[in-house]
Amino acid sequence: MPEGDTIWRTAAALRRRIGGKVVSEARPDSIGRLKGRRVESVEPNGKHLVMQFEGGIALHSHMRMTGAWHLYQVGERWRQPERRATAVLRFDDVVAVCFAAPVMELVRDARQPVAHLGPDILVDRFDLEEVLRRARQLEAPTLGELLLEQRVCAGIGNIYKCESLWAHRLDPWMHPAELDDERLRQLYATARNLMRRNLVTPMARQHHAVHGRGGRSCPRCGTPIRIRAQGHQGRLTYFCPRCQGTVSGPSATRRGLRP
Numbered sequence: 569m570p571e572g573d574t575i576w577r578t579a580a581a582l583r584r585r586i587g588g589k590v591v592s593e594a595r596p597d598s599i600g601r602l603k604g605r606r607v608e609s610v611e612p613n614g615k616h617l618v619m620q621f622e623g624g625i626a627l628h629s630h631m632r633m634t635g636a637w638h639l640y641q642v643g644e645r646w647r648q649p650e651r652r653a654t655a656v657l658r659f660d661d662v663v664a665v666c667f668a669a670p671v672m673e674l675v676r677d678a679r680q681p682v683a684h685l686g687p688d689i690l691v692d693r694f695d696l697e698e699v700l701r702r703a704r705q706l707e708a709p710t711l712g713e714l715l716l717e718q719r720v721c722a723g724i725g726n727i728y729k730c731e732s733l734w735a736h737r738l739d740p741w742m743h744p745a746e747l748d749d750e751r752l753r754q755l756y757a758t759a760r761n762l763m764r765r766n767l768v769t770p771m772a773r774q775h776h777a778v779h780g781r782g783g784r785s786c787p788r789c790g791t792p793i794r795i796r797a798q799g800h801q802g803r804l805t806y807f808c809p810r811c812q813g814t815v816s817g818p819s820a821t822r823r824g825l826r827p
Contacts, residue, residue: 573766579612593658613682614722626678635669685722689760712740713799730779730806732759739813740805778806
């Protein structure tokens with residue numbers, strides 16, 4: 569699933585290439601009303617992307633696990649088959665194509681699709697205290713699930729959930745109430761720093777401590793990194809059982825986990 573930093577880079581690329589331009593063709597028919605309208609803004613919010621067009625109409629997309637926006641020169645061969653396209657916006661010199669996005673809709677109020685989200689973790693004026701308030705109010709069952717809860721803080725995905733928890737030596741399955749306010753602030757601040765760094769250095773060139781490294785040695789203690797499904801969506805959590813205390817620590821003992 570694209571994380572918030574990916575959506576921010578996507579929005580920046582779309583702004584550079586199509587910002588201020590007029591749509592000459594819009595497909596499928598469900599977004600045909602965009603033809604002839606000028607792109608006024610392209611804004612990311614968490615894992616959502618909202619394009620505002622003149623005339624008070626907006627295109628809301630959410631990539632979830634499969635979606636991605638591509639930009640092509642007119643006549644250039646697409647990297648995915650046309651049947652996978654959920655939106656095609658053609659301009660005089662460029663084509664913006666969104667492939668396999670589960671959510672693609674026209675809305676009158678650009679704020680409506682993202683009104684439920686917590687503060688975006690990547691904005692300059694990040695409201696950490698509001699995130700803390702929402703975290704305490706929501707009462708997520710585990711710390712790992714809390715970090716992925718977009719109603720608390722928008723933009724964190726599975727990669728930065730795993731990396732942030734490892735950085736703080738925290739058990740992904742501990743209850744958030746076990747963590748005091750200051751440590752919870754620090755956890756979100758670490759996720760923010762890692763993600764903002766990725767706006768400059770793309771994820772593909774970064775080295776992760778635990779994510780995607782199941783069975784390999786923890787860079788801190790050498791213990792083999794483990795993988796376990798977490799939450800009702802079964803998202804895979806990568807963790808060090810020694811550094812993060814998920815096997816022998818007190819939280820694990822209470823849950824009855826075994827090595």
